[in-house]
């Protein structure tokens with residue numbers, strides 16, 4: 281297992297992170313999995329044996345049950361792993377039970393600590409943008425959690441690039457803790473993150489933690505043209521993420537994954553994960569697994585090195601058209617592009 285520095289922080293995290301959205305599995309999360317404490321212990325042990333040192337959860341997963349299960353499954357081993365959790369989504373029906381106000385953040389952090397059975401959170405992430413709370417308020421609340429020792433690092437998730445820049449600028453201007461990472465959706469199924477989110481990470485030194493790196497199972501090789509995926513698979517339910525805008529491209533991408541995987545004697549899921557682990561600014565991919573076999577399969581991707589030709593094949597089949605202003609920049613600014621710009625435009629320059 282390789283360990284990478286999380287953004288510009290001093291923290292080293294494994295290139296695979298264990299996702300826990302299926303721990304508990306109530307409400308909307310029931311489509312993801314119903315893993316109890318014993319199942320969670322097995323997944324955590326498998327992951328740790330492979331070298332995983334980061335576990336990702338959120339207060340909202342099964343209304344707190346995922347955090348409780350992580351805490352119980354880890355028990356006295358808590359010190360041996362890093363725990364990332366999140367705040368922002370509704371945790372009740374009250375007007376202050378959601379969002380990124382100081383009121384909600386402090387209360388939610390205390391509640392997460394209780395459920396996790398720990399006195400510190402390694403990485404506390406804002407789960408989504410809150411356009412109605414001043415960033416000064418959000419970041420000073422997060423900063424006070426770091427100063428008090430309850431949180432060690434802070435990160436964002438699902439922000440637009442301008443949200444990130446505004447937040448980093450607010451931190452710098454006010455001497456507050458800076459986000460060290462962003463947690464985003466980025467996979468071979470949809471590479472929109474390469475337009476803005478990857479370049480901003482390169483430019484600002486933010487680590488990238490990738491959620492749903494095999495698109496919730498779509499890239500595992502079990503969804504293929506004309507083939508029925510096994511009963512119980514997540515995308516046979518009414519699960520709606522990620523949206524698929526180009527089904528034909530998705531199936532072509534899956535066929536390429538299956539082809540490369542067959543030639544290498546590994547699963548399509550492993551190829552998809554290895555591809556994303558190899559992308560610029562990516563620190564770690566957060567894998568989810570309904571079963572231990574799936575987890576074992578996914579963990580093996582940490583040891584899979586794709587060749588330049590295999591990556592080029594996957595780049596080509598999943599390519600997205602350059603949108604404005606990027607096509608114009610590719611045509612007219614190639615004399616003055618930064619490494620962040622080139623991460624998107626490089627392949628389009630003559």
Ligand SMILES: NC(=O)c1ccc[n+]([C@@H]2O[C@H](COP(=O)([O-])OP(=O)(O)OC[C@H]3O[C@@H](n4cnc5c(N)ncnc54)[C@H](OP(=O)(O)O)[C@@H]3O)[C@@H](O)[C@H]2O)c1
Nearest residue numbers: 299300301491492493494495496497500513514568570574
């Ligand atoms: N920040 C955010 O907003 C956000 C959003 C979503 C997720 N997350 C985080 O990201 C984590 C991972 O998300 P995810 O579960 O959607 O990730 P994923 O790894 O893309 O998908 C996992 C699902 O794919 C299927 N699968 C996994 N491995 C497989 C294999 N080897 N072969 C065949 N099928 C396989 C399983 O579903 P089936 O068995 O049902 O097919 C499994 O539940 C979550 O646990 C959470 O920590 C964060």
